[in-house]
Amino acid sequence: MDEQGIGYITDMLVFALLISFASLLLVGASPIDPKIESTRYAASFAQSTLLALQHSTADEFGGFEYQLDTLSFEPNVPVLKGSTKRNLRHKALTQLLVEDALFNLHIEAEGVGLEPLGPSWGMKSELREFLKDVLDKLIGGRFGYRLIVRTLPLDLGFVRVHFESESKNFDEGAQRKLCSETIVATLPISQEELTRRIQKVLDTTLELEPDIGAEITLELWS
């Protein structure tokens, strides 16, 4: 092989190398970031879902009802069948969430509840199940999700007043949080009334104002 032949082959090899390099550069040069795009879609989806929770009534998802628990506070009363049922079909889903938060607001000292369970304590578990069904329908398997309802804890050192509830559907092992959207809704009680109730349970005057807001956070997971 003469020198011209070697030069030609070298020229071709360099050319091939440059083309490969250019191709590599082109492969990674998309004007759209799929990660951002999916995050954006998830955020938009989460916001729509939160709006749906505010506007949809329980009736639109088959209705919601729960049973009052009366044994804990009216043990000797002849309770009639059917009178403990609470059918809340007309309530918006966020209404159910904040009402549940109010009914089951936990006042505890070192992890021990200071007041007995109220008649509506059973609403929490029923609502969690119901919400899971609702979110499964709304999100429809596109994402994993976690809906968290919580109040800002009122921490008085020895006593803590708070509420937290969670409904979720995702495999924690192999997932990535795409977005977390939060709205604020207030509890169905006035500030003064909530303060009075907590003071009554604690039998002391509160120096801090309890929070009447509840955060409703929806996380979507891939």
Add this chain to the structure above:
Amino acid sequence: MPFSAAGIVIVMLVVAMVGQAVGLRHQHSLNTVDDASSSALLTIATSVQNDLRAAARYAIYDALWDVSKNADSYVSDEARELAIKNLAAKYFAERVAALPNAYAKHDARIELEFGDSNAQLIFNLREGDGGYTLADVRLPKGTCVKISSWDNSLVLELPCEGIEAFIDSRYFLLQERMRAFISRIGSVSTNWAMMEYVSAWAGAWLSGNIKLNVSRSKAFFELAWAAHELDIFGSADYMAAAIGLTSAAAAVNETSEDILYDLSSTTLIASPVRTVDVDVMRGYIDRALEALAEASSALAGAKEHAQRANDALAQIHENMDNANSALEKMQTALEDAVVSVAQARNHVSEVGQHFEQLINFTKRSASQNVIMRALRESLVERMRVDYPSPQEQVTWGVRGTLAKLNNLETNISTFAQEVGIENTAAGLENSMMDLVDEITSSAQKLLAGPAPKRWVGFTSYAEPGSYEGEPPNPGKEMTPVYIDGKEDGTIGTLKIILKNARNNLAEMKELAGSVEPEPDEINSVYIDEALKQKLELNAGNFSGIDRERLYELLPPPPIQSQPGLSVFHDFGIKEVRYGREDPAGWFGSPTPTPIPLWFIGVTLWWAQWDITLELEDGAIEEIFDFDNPTLPLTYDAMGEEFITHKPLAYRHEMLSNTFNFRLVIISLRPFSIS
């Protein structure tokens, strides 16, 4: 190295392209973040708007509860609705005052601005489908939700001056039903009266004794109240009714089941005099009277025929040449007279048949109807030893009349046969005159209304409706006996008896009809089967329990699914008063007042009371929206205060505390009163 040079150029071009793509990607990412951010801001702002709507809803819940629990404190529906609007506005103002701080604690970007602080919040309520409540809330002008992005590059401002809220509580339905309950509270008196009526009627007919008892009246009143509740609300406070019924029944050594059974079983047997039965009976008497009219007419015909025979005889006297022809005419006329008398006899026989049919009709009906049984007994049995029964009078009357007609027929026939034998005109004339006199006299006797054979004395009381207030003193009166033996009957007598019987039947129908309830009303005593089942259940032990407070949390399920309301009532019966109003009772007799109807052998036994029941002050009627237990409200139990879902309650303290009706019993059988 041309290829390498070309490769370098290509690489440079690609690098330039990639550089541009990276720039575009960065820009796109920035846009995406902006989009997501503004979309998130919109979501948060909308959620604040919704939260304001929820705050309005909770303010209305509280206002509805406060006003409805004292519904009777307001003079009209409008006043009540105005109070709800004002209270709701007040509660809403209190709630929203705390909202800006609450939002700020969670998200400092949220600002809630209320426009003119002096402007009033305006709440308007209106009725939605099914009696639900719709609210329009007008916030001060300029009220808005403001939210900004973290870098303040984007500020979103949503106006929020008007809110529409659906309230899932049927305030308007409760108001409308309670209004109906109060305006138709008279139904309680009607229901109660029917129960007392049926019970008294059954006592009069079955045991011959009417017992008016305070405990029993209380039990009936409880039932009547529950029946009215069921009618208006589709449910009743069956617990209270069962407790009241059991307690009242125990006071007379009965059970609530006994009382319910008595009411339902007596409904079947206690039915007033049926108009149709009386009309059928009057039909038989009318036909008998028609037969009597035809008998009278036939008898008048016999008289005319006799007169015709007499005229033929006069022709012989004037012209003996025509004697044979005149005799033939005379004989024909006499035969016609015999036929007429025979016809009259047949018609009188029909009277007996019609009356017998009347007796048979009452006999047939007697097996199913106690009234018809009593009527039959009245027709065939003597009401007093010295006063013949209607059947006796008619039978004797028919038999006596037939005997007289037979006798007359025989006399005319005998004379007709003797016409050919008598030779002289003068002899014939004398016999004929005797015969005409006899026929005329017999016909007059048979047709004329005779004087009574004797009189029977009795004590007469004023009849129902013939006086007002205090009844007049009873007096002595006499009633005639027209037929007192087998020979006493004439057509005129039978006419008098049957016409009076007809009038007595009409009088009985009118008297009974004027005071007895209609069959429809008596049927209204029928107690709904579902209510009855609830009343028969063990009501449970509520001693020491505040039922009203308990119902607020645990309202009893309604009896009927629609409209889905629970009912509570609480009343005490202060007293029950019975005032006798019929003349015998007024003058202190323990028996009813007799009203004899002699010509049908009936004595109507009449007793009348003015019955008044007075409730203790503060009778409460309360209804709950059982289907919508949606109000988050406090509930106290065992010294603790819980918040839970309660149905809206509508509570009314009753103003009408006195219930009154007149019980009138008219029976064909005598009864005692205790």
